[in-house]
Amino acid sequence: MSDDGQLQVVRGTPDDVELAALVAGIMAAAxxxxxxxxxxxxxxxxxxxxxxxxVPSAAPGADSWRWSLRG
Known part of the structure; x- marks a missing residue:
């Protein structure tokens, strides 16, 4: 894009369909x-x-009652 907001093709010769696709893509992004x-x-x-x-991390055992209310 140039400073004044216009597009300029610097290489190649795009046809009308390619230019229309380019402009449509730029407008959709904008x-x-x-x-x-x-x-x-x-x-x-x-x-x-x-x-x-x-999730219980230890298997039930003799001290499991001590940890039953913690959670």
Whole structure:
């Protein structure tokens, strides 16, 4: 693109169909909706995964009653 906003073919001889495809692609890219802004980070307190019990890591044993209410 030149400084005044016009396109200039610098090499080759494109036909009318090729130029129309180029202009259509540039116009589609220029009018595309911007990407959504990134979502604000969520607080750890609102994360529902904290309310779930973790997967038991140890097999039940003699001391399993001590850990039964932790989770």
């Amino acid at each position: 009018t595309a909706a911007p990407l959504d802004p990134p979502a604000a980070p969520r607080a750890a307190w609102s994360d529902r995964r904290r309310q779930l019990r973790p």
